[in-house]
Amino acid sequence: MAELYRKMQLARAYVPFQQYTRRFEPFDGLMRGTIFPELFMPYRPKEMIGRSEG
């Protein structure tokens, strides 16, 4: 990450590279929608800022 910040330029978007370490079991991954724990970001309507419903 430090390397990335040094090289960053203005007026560009950057997404850090994922580093593969471990994965969910195949069926668990299919149910979650990803096999990568670090990318698993489920939707929780209640946490949405500025919204009353959910």
Added chain:
Amino acid sequence: MWLYEKKLQYPVRVSGPNPWLAKNIITQYGGPDGELSASLRYLTQRYTMPIPEAKGTLTDIGTEELAHMEIVAALVYNLIKDAPLEQIKAHGMDGYYADHDRALYFVDATGNPWTATYIQSKGDPITDLYENMAAEEKARSTYEWLINLSDDPLVTEALRFLRMREIVHFQRFGETLRLVQEWADRKKIY
């Protein structure tokens, strides 16, 4: 060349006939941020991608989106196939029924037909990758609004799967963007 695998990517289930939910979910079949748009956007942009990683990513995500189109179609099909006409009328799907019966057609939630203006192919790989990252975010938002609307927990499971795929695709396009930026920088130096 493409091959068809005779199975869904995700095991689709519905609780029963629900034309009202089908009428909303169909936007991910033929709407602006739907799966047809996604697939065709990536599969047509790939020809002008400059590096192998980008050609691979667009080919593979574009192909996966076809599988998502099939998941959305399976949802809509199963939500309307056994719906009685009275329910179709009561659920506001009568307009769709007048034109298509219970067939699948590429429209958004309010009946607008699919159009090529939903996608873009600019020739500049960096511009195209930004478009794709935005497209994944728009699709993610749409799935969240559909999850908020859904009154069928089995359908919600499939919507959650499809929403998660948008996040993974965003990550891959983000990494592809980095690789293309590095490629463009190298080209400037030498």
Added chain:
Amino acid sequence: MRRDRRELLLRIMALDFTALELNLYLDTHPRDARALEDYNKVTQELFTLRQEYQERYGPLIHFGHGFSKYPWQWIEEPWPWEMTF
């Protein structure tokens, strides 16, 4: 669809998804040796499971990618959107 067929198909779907995820990862990380090793392992496992399924229930993939018994099994129902899980 019978339970044993559904269970075998779900195992294939789950492994297929793992292979797809590793494939997309490798597209942007072509030199990640561990991910590549896992991809090849999963591909080998998938090959065996697909063979078992196709032997029992007919081709999963058309156009010369799976054998058929008589009569032509490819058109046998259920099609994917007709399957109940």
